Amino acid sequence: AQSVTQPDIHITVSEGASLELRCNYSYGATPYLFWYVQSPGQGLQLLLKYFSGDTLVQGIKGFEAEFKRSQSSFNLRKPSVHWSDAAEYFCAVGRGSTLGRLYFGRGTQLTVWP
Amino acid sequence: DTGVSQDPRHKITKRGQNVTFRCDPISEHNRLYWYRQTLGQGPEFLTYFQNEAQLEKSRLLSDRFSAERPKGSFSTLEIQRTEQGDSAMYLCASSSLGAGGHGYTFGSGTRLTVV
Numbered sequence: 747a748q749s750v751t752q753p754d755i756h757i758t759v760s761e762g763a764s765l766e767l768r769c770n771y772s773y774g775a776t777p778y779l780f781w782y783v784q785s786p787g788q789g790l791q792l793l794l795k796y797f798s799g800d801t802l803v804q805g806i807k808g809f810e811a812e813f814k815r816s817q818s819s820f821n822l823r824k825p826s827v828h829w830s831d832a833a834e835y836f837c838a839v840g841r842g843s844t845l846g847r848l849y850f851g852r853g854t855q856l857t858v859w860p
Numbered sequence: 861d862t863g864v865s866q867d868p869r870h871k872i873t874k875r876g877q878n879v880t881f882r883c884d885p886i887s888e889h890n891r892l893y894w895y896r897q898t899l900g901q902g903p904e905f906l907t908y909f910q911n912e913a914q915l916e917k918s919r920l921l922s923d924r925f926s927a928e929r930p931k932g933s934f935s936t937l938e939i940q941r942t943e944q945g946d947s948a949m950y951l952c953a954s955s956s957l958g959a960g961g962h963g964y965t966f967g968s969g970t971r972l973t974v975v
Contacts, residue, residue, distance in 0.1 A: 752902075780963050787968075789953075789966035789968040789969050795963050838902075850903045852902045853902050
């Protein structure tokens with residue numbers, strides 16, 4: 747069965763510091779991988795996605811993620827965090843080209859110190 | 861296009877009452893999804909439609925839950941005889957068929973509080 751693990755429940759970084767949020771997935775075939783961000787009381791906004799091709803994908807707001815099949819990971823990175831990046835981040839995996847349901851991790855809450 | 865709209869944004873209801881939520885997807889999207897999110901957790905899949913056909917339902921969707929998308933456009937999610945455990949954010953999303961390339965577009969959610 748598909749599953750997603752986000753091992754860090756809460757991460758705190760200083761503004762301007764680099765960021766890496768971890769995501770590990772379990773899926774037997776080639777996964778479709780996503781990172782979403784959620785601000786308090788809001789829906790989810792897509793940051794970036796991976797389906798195939800270049801394993802380093804660029805997203806919005808200066809985020810990037812790298813797919814590593816050997817490690818079943820899809821970690822999210824940002825070289826310099828801004829205070830406005832404080833939010834909850836969710837990794838998700840989908841199956842097949844027709845997608846259907848997504849399986850989400852439990853999320854990582856990011857706090858940014860000024 | 862205004863994105864995915866959900867109504868109401870907030871709902872407080874007494875235990876045992878029925879509630880209904882509405883979702884209006886992006887007009888050209890033929891797939892519509894319902895998820896439930898509780899505090900400190902990621903969204904959990906409930907069900908999804910392709911046009912008016914309900915293609916998959918989670919075991920989370922008990923007999924008290926029913927979802928419809930009668931004309932393949934908007935959808936409703938009804939919870940009968942609400943329980944305190946139903947308190948959660950209910951998220952709707954839409955996509956085009958095979959739109960893995962675009963992922964989903966989520967609405968802002970309906971927050972349900974059962975008292």
